[in-house]
Amino acid sequence: MRKQKRVLALTMAAAMGISLLAGCGSSTQQQAGAGSETASTTSSGSTATAESSGAEDNIIRVGVVCSMTGGSAIYGEGAQNAVDMAVEEINAGDSGYKIEIVNNGQVADDAKDAKQAMNAYNLLMAEQPEAIVGSFFSSVTLPMATQAASDGMLLLATGATNVDVTLKGDTIFRNCFIDPYQGKMAALFVKDKGISKVAVIYAKDDDYSNGLKDAFVENCEANGIEVTYTGECMTTDTDYSSQAAQAVASGAEFLYYPCFLDTVPLLVGAARNAGFTGIIMGGDGWDGADTTGLEDKFDNCYFTNHYSSEDTSPAVVNFVQKFTEKYGTESLNACAALYYDAMYMLVQAAENGGGTDTASLVAGMKGVSFSGVGGDITLDENGDAIKSIVFNTYVDGQVKWAETLDAEGKVVASAE
Amino acid sequence: MTLSLFIQSLINGLNQGAIYALIALGYTMVYGIIRMINFAHGDFIMIGSYTLFYTIPLMVNAGMPAWLAVVAAVAVCAVLGILVETFAYRPVRKAGSMSALITALAMSIFLQNLAMVLFGAKPHNVQAIFSLPTITVGGVSLPLNVLLTIAIGVVIMLGMQIFVKGTKLGKAMRAVPQDKDASTLMGINVNRIITLTFCIGSSLAAVAALMYCATYPRVTTDMGSMMGMKAFIAAVLGGIGIIPGAMIGGILVGLIEIFVKLFAPGWYEAVTYGTLIVILLVKPSGILGKNTGEKV
Numbered sequence: 001m002r003k004q005k006r007v008l009a010l011t012m013a014a015a016m017g018i019s020l021l022a023g024c025g026s027s028t029q030q031q032a033g034a035g036s037e038t039a040s041t042t043s044s045g046s047t048a049t050a051e052s053s054g055a056e057d058n059i060i061r062v063g064v065v066c067s068m069t070g071g072s073a074i075y076g077e078g079a080q081n082a083v084d085m086a087v088e089e090i091n092a093g094d095s096g097y098k099i100e101i102v103n104n105g106q107v108a109d110d111a112k113d114a115k116q117a118m119n120a121y122n123l124l125m126a127e128q129p130e131a132i133v134g135s136f137f138s139s140v141t142l143p144m145a146t147q148a149a150s151d152g153m154l155l156l157a158t159g160a161t162n163v164d165v166t167l168k169g170d171t172i173f174r175n176c177f178i179d180p181y182q183g184k185m186a187a188l189f190v191k192d193k194g195i196s197k198v199a200v201i202y203a204k205d206d207d208y209s210n211g212l213k214d215a216f217v218e219n220c221e222a223n224g225i226e227v228t229y230t231g232e233c234m235t236t237d238t239d240y241s242s243q244a245a246q247a248v249a250s251g252a253e254f255l256y257y258p259c260f261l262d263t264v265p266l267l268v269g270a271a272r273n274a275g276f277t278g279i280i281m282g283g284d285g286w287d288g289a290d291t292t293g294l295e296d297k298f299d300n301c302y303f304t305n306h307y308s309s310e311d312t313s314p315a316v317v318n319f320v321q322k323f324t325e326k327y328g329t330e331s332l333n334a335c336a337a338l339y340y341d342a343m344y345m346l347v348q349a350a351e352n353g354g355g356t357d358t359a360s361l362v363a364g365m366k367g368v369s370f371s372g373v374g375g376d377i378t379l380d381e382n383g384d385a386i387k388s389i390v391f392n393t394y395v396d397g398q399v400k401w402a403e404t405l406d407a408e409g410k411v412v413a414s415a416e
Numbered sequence: 417m418t419l420s421l422f423i424q425s426l427i428n429g430l431n432q433g434a435i436y437a438l439i440a441l442g443y444t445m446v447y448g449i450i451r452m453i454n455f456a457h458g459d460f461i462m463i464g465s466y467t468l469f470y471t472i473p474l475m476v477n478a479g480m481p482a483w484l485a486v487v488a489a490v491a492v493c494a495v496l497g498i499l500v501e502t503f504a505y506r507p508v509r510k511a512g513s514m515s516a517l518i519t520a521l522a523m524s525i526f527l528q529n530l531a532m533v534l535f536g537a538k539p540h541n542v543q544a545i546f547s548l549p550t551i552t553v554g555g556v557s558l559p560l561n562v563l564l565t566i567a568i569g570v571v572i573m574l575g576m577q578i579f580v581k582g583t584k585l586g587k588a589m590r591a592v593p594q595d596k597d598a599s600t601l602m603g604i605n606v607n608r609i610i611t612l613t614f615c616i617g618s619s620l621a622a623v624a625a626l627m628y629c630a631t632y633p634r635v636t637t638d639m640g641s642m643m644g645m646k647a648f649i650a651a652v653l654g655g656i657g658i659i660p661g662a663m664i665g666g667i668l669v670g671l672i673e674i675f676v677k678l679f680a681p682g683w684y685e686a687v688t689y690g691t692l693i694v695i696l697l698v699k700p701s702g703i704l705g706k707n708t709g710e711k712v
Binding site for chain 1: 418420421424425428431432532536537538539540541542543544550552555557559632633634636638639642643673674677678681682685
């Protein structure tokens, strides 16, 4: 009786032990997918290896953040469409890596608000992604970058051009140019046109706008261009008549307005109503601005951008064609292009780094050279992209590509 | 500052002020009758603006002038005003002014989110409503829009004054806030008078929306909150419940904002709200308000 009990206990213990090992092995197998026999055998030996290799499933789990509501919702729409499209292509392709968008494939909404952005970030972090892509705006990306740096999470910023974003940590990258570069190029453009007096109106409550204004003013002064008026506004303003009147009164021949698309029609309308006939120029935030009803007022307006849909390079033509077929042209903006590129950059980072866990992706991201819709990109030591810049203008309210300059300011391609 | 810049700022200030005044008229109208601040008034304007955004192209296609779209906007806003009053405000009217205030705030948020669902979160440009020329004299440009906005404001103000002071319905409207029970005894249908007030107040919102869109041709779902706040300040500044006060308050706020932007651009909102605080300290009933003692 006693002996029997002992035997029973032993058998039970053995069975439990086996089932434990088996459980461990099978769960690893599930995660690693088919064909990872070796992984499961090693895992029964040592738990530590099991966990790190258990994550190696060739699937990059990505969280995406963009503005889905508010004045810049059109960017979010473009981002969602572009991400859907890129993921579909990558998962159907033969790169060996697949992408899974956490949050059920939905882009998390930052509502172009720093607090909302942190909510979105935390929402995504709860699903344990291996990389986070976003966001498009500097002001919402900055707090996310600080948090991502302390979490050791890879953050691939898409349109955040403020210089501080990638300085927050080693795991922060971006696939767009930075404000000092964009502001410098705008100043060089003014110099090329032989203009000597410029006015600037910027949104005081926005990091992006401040960064661009500083860079532009600095480079103007360095090139002997006089800034006759610097006006402030808020991102929530609707009335620009006062600033416009002052810009006209200051005798400026060129007006720089580094703000976002939702207020651009109001500013352009107010400036033209105030009798300003010179060039009005903006940064990449102008992309997608609604010109309906203001077509004639948008004549002689320019903006710098990450890419142009009229560019003739194969990558752009392919992207534009596919996107237009699926979603039309309304949300076909630079934001869409940058989110699309971001997905492919992560795949390339996985290839370079040899894995889809965050550490491998970060290693693969460092110094990567990438060719996509946004042009040829090389990441510098800060994780900032060195790339070409596009100048767009308007004809009958439609955006027209004017020219593309490389990082040194040489014209690479021009519409003329 | 040059003289031309000064005159230009004056014109810009009048322009912005006239729009605030139009919106403030709606606030003051409702407050004057039922002693309730309708915080959803700005959102009525938002709904009116969206109506304009959708109906103007139809008008233009039918070969009619674009501003006739205001008829549709007035109809939509009037119906909305009646619905909101009947289903949201009337049930809480007995519960006191605090409940009414909170219901109005909730209604404001509800309307904004409803608009986001119905119209999408993206801002839209409204087509040109008036093709009025701009007169330029000596570096000063005067858009004739400004004169039209002011003229409409004055006409509405006078019309409302005559209506409230001169007609039988107007007399009933003035009686209701004084004593609801006595008004009922005098044969006034209090509920109907209040509904009528909302109907008129909301129709004013549609007219304000027309002039707003003519100057700032853009509609967003959150446009009502900021604009409503400024107009509310204008109404309080002029003396809430007093119809000419709304006009004066509105133009004052517009002028203050534009002139502050000349000297300290980042401070204009601080100065606007600061002015309100000063006025409330010095003369709590507003510029045109009469200091009537509380009945004991």
